Amino acid sequence: MKNPIEALNKIFDSRIRLGVMSILIVNDSISFNELKQLLELTDGNLASHLNTLEQAEYLKVQKSFIGKKTNTTYIITELGRHAFKAHLDALEKMIKGI
Amino acid sequence: MKNPIEALNKIFDSRIRLGVMSILIVNDSISFNELKQLLELTDGNLASHLNTLEQAEYLKVQKSFIGKKTNTTYIITELGRHAFKAHLDALEKMIKGI
DNA sequence: TAAAAGTACTTTGTAATTCAAAGTTAGTTT
DNA sequence: AAACTAACTTTGAATTACAAAGTACTTTTA
Numbered sequence A, B: 001m002k003n004p005i006e007a008l009n010k011i012f013d014s015r016i017r018l019g020v021m022s023i024l025i026v027n028d029s030i031s032f033n034e035l036k037q038l039l040e041l042t043d044g045n046l047a048s049h050l051n052t053l054e055q056a057e058y059l060k061v062q063k064s065f066i067g068k069k070t071n072t073t074y075i076i077t078e079l080g081r082h083a084f085k086a087h088l089d090a091l092e093k094m095i096k097g098i
Numbered sequence C: 001t002a003a004a005a006g007t008a009c010t011t012t013g014t015a016a017t018t019c020a021a022a023g024t025t026a027g028t029t030t
Numbered sequence D: 001a002a003a004c005t006a007a008c009t010t011t012g013a014a015t016t017a018c019a020a021a022g023t024a025c026t027t028t029t030a
Helices: A015-024 A032-039 A043-055 A078-096 B015-024 B032-039 B043-055 B078-096
Strands: A059-066 A069-076 B059-066 B069-076
Touching (some): A015 A078, A032 A069, A043 A059, B015 B032, B015 B069, B032 B043, B069 B078
Antiparallel strands (some): B059 B069
């Protein structure tokens, strides 16, 4: 048997980043405020986790306006989609003992 | 929609503890050394994660002898089994957006 | 029989991570 | 002008993770 945890992605050790990704994978885009309310986080905490994901190029930021209000939305990248799927695969394999 | 991450178990944020549990759930018992080799960890690091799981009463320790050598093995508890399953359920729900 | 090695830790110290709170910038509504 | 909202950044503290070294005890090897 080989080390079952080495295929897990360290970025997804965090429940928050895992939560963000699982939202982004089924939603075309989501705003900062929606994420904040959904995950019940402070601004700073959310911003820093989003930053980690952006640094990894797992998501990209889109700034726009809704009427006259600024609106920041987040979109998963292809790289992010693959990384997330690979992580879930690794998890599944580990759990099923494959 | 409700907060998708709140049902995740904080003890299982750690890839190492997740790995230990996924091994224990399919193996009646496993020794310290087997875990150490499988997960490629130092003694201290493994011991401390095992201690966290023992404190949570997710596993119990069994000391015995193999011939004349001491042998410490770990066994999952019912509580651990349930907690792990609940965590996996929460993960699955989160990922599938249920 | 002295030295080396193995098992299973504990202790120590450092580095990394997480998070809340407060501060910031820029625009908006009252 | 004052308050408010959005989306941050900065700061600092607490927690967690980890390697390395030390420990106690037994066993194997030279």
